[in-house]
Amino acid sequence: xxxxxxxxxxxxxxxxxxxxxxxxxxxxxxxxxxxxxxxxxxxxxxxxxxxxxxxxxxxxxxxxxxxxxxxxxxxxxxxxxxxxxxxxxxxxxxxxxxxxxxxxxxxxxxxxxxxxxxxxxxxxxxxxxxxxxxxxxxxxxxxxxxxxxxxxxxxxxxxxxxxxxxxxxxxxxxxxxxxxxxxxxxxxxxxxxxxxxxxxxxxxxxxxxxxxxxxxxxxxxxxx
Numbered sequence: 099x100x101x102x103x104x105x106x107x108x109x110x111x112x113x114x115x116x117x118x119x120x121x122x123x124x125x126x127x128x129x130x131x132x133x134x135x136x137x138x139x140x141x142x143x144x145x146x147x148x149x150x151x152x153x154x155x156x157x158x159x160x161x162x163x164x165x166x167x168x169x170x171x172x173x174x175x176x177x178x179x180x181x182x183x184x185x186x187x188x189x190x191x192x193x194x195x196x197x198x199x200x201x202x203x204x205x206x207x208x209x210x211x212x213x214x215x216x217x218x219x220x221x222x223x224x225x226x227x228x229x230x231x232x233x234x235x236x237x238x239x240x241x242x243x244x245x246x247x248x249x250x251x252x253x254x255x256x257x258x259x260x261x262x263x264x265x266x267x268x269x270x271x272x273x274x275x276x277x278x279x280x281x282x283x284x285x286x287x288x289x290x291x292x293x294x295x296x297x298x299x300x301x302x303x304x305x306x307x308x309x310x311x312x313x314x315x316x317x318x319x320x321x322x
Contacts (some may be wrong), residue, residue, distance in 0.1 A: 107195030110148035111239035117171040157236045158229040163256035166225040167233050172296040174201050174209050191215045267292050267302055274317040
């Protein structure tokens with residue numbers, strides 16, 4: 099269905115591929131700020147250009163270059179990923195709808211994520227690596243429109259994203275770290291490290307690939 103009221107966290111199809119809305123700017127013509135889930139590429143779009151998707155158990159998607167299936171019948175594992183679909187955060191937690199979180203510790207009735215969030219078992223689906231034929235592929239709105247070449251490239255995207263191109267960051271990009279309440283601009287790049295406006299130096303790989311940091315404004319996107 100077409101999306102009439104967009105909000106942060108919703109999954110949507112745009113140009114036949116799965117995206118997530120991370121910000122809504124109503125005063126702008128392209129009010130939806132999104133990233134493409136398969137490779138975290140930033141995208142701007144209008145509300146009438148997207149179609150809402152509600153992830154559910156046994157759906158399969160490509161996240162950060164790797165194929166996963168969403169399950170509600172398996173236990174989470176340390177260093178694995180979860181997708182929060184029914185958020186009910188405590189006042190000390192910082193997470194919301196459809197956030198991907200990496201598991202640090204597994205407890206009896208909840209997990210502790212690498213962002214130090216405590217998430218109850220009934221709040222999330224587990225990302226299990228791989229896909230079975232019986233599962234529902236939500237990576238594309240209409241798989242018949244995807245060429246064999248693109249399908250092959252997407253299924254092997256992890257190899258590309260682990261290369262140097264995956265660590266690209268530009269001076270002027272703004273990143274946020276919600277667990278540390280930081281929002282900072284990249285003011286310099288020295289070797290393999292980015293220097294942020296408050297003085298902290300972060301390895302480019304950590305800044306661009308860690309779940310702790312989210313790109314909220316890209317110089318390349320703004321100039322496009």
